[in-house]
Amino acid sequence: MFGTAIRYLAKKGKPEMKPIELKTPPEHTQTITRVLFDIVKEHGPLTIAQTWDHVKEVGLRGLTSKRHMKIVLRWMRERQKLRLICNHVGPHKQFLYTTWFTKPNSNQVKPVHAPPHSKSP
Template structure:
């Protein structure tokens, strides 16, 4: 117990992350955030990969890569335009983005979880 206390106090605290500063012009940032927000609002809780597929379908030219989209989405989380929710499916976790004021609809992932384990009578 004494060793546990020493290890606990010996750890350095996690460094504070500075706020994200986007390098795009404000008009371009507004276009990107509006498109991402509309996609997430319309299609429900989405993973990063699903969001990227939808953005490619729309054909948004301001986003240069999936990495750029992830940075913008993190910036939107800081501004409380999006929120990240975690859906536990058995031993796996699934992180989904949703808009801040909509209730998450996780029925599609819950039905996948229930169908993977057949009931025995």
């Protein structure tokens, strides 16, 4: 028990992350965030991949890559424009972006298919 307490106290906490600073001009940032917010609002809780597919359909020029989109989404989370929810399906987790105004609905979320469990008689 004493060793457990020492190990627990010896652990360092998470380092504080500094706020994200976007390098795009404010006009481009506003356009990008408005389009991303509209996509998430219209299509419900979305994963990163689904959001990227919708952005490619729209043809948003301000985003240079999927990585850039992920940074902007994280920036929007910091400013509480979007929130991140976790959908647990068995041992799998699925992280979804949604607006603050939508309630998480399990019917909207497409779960990751888990293998069926067999029952023993």
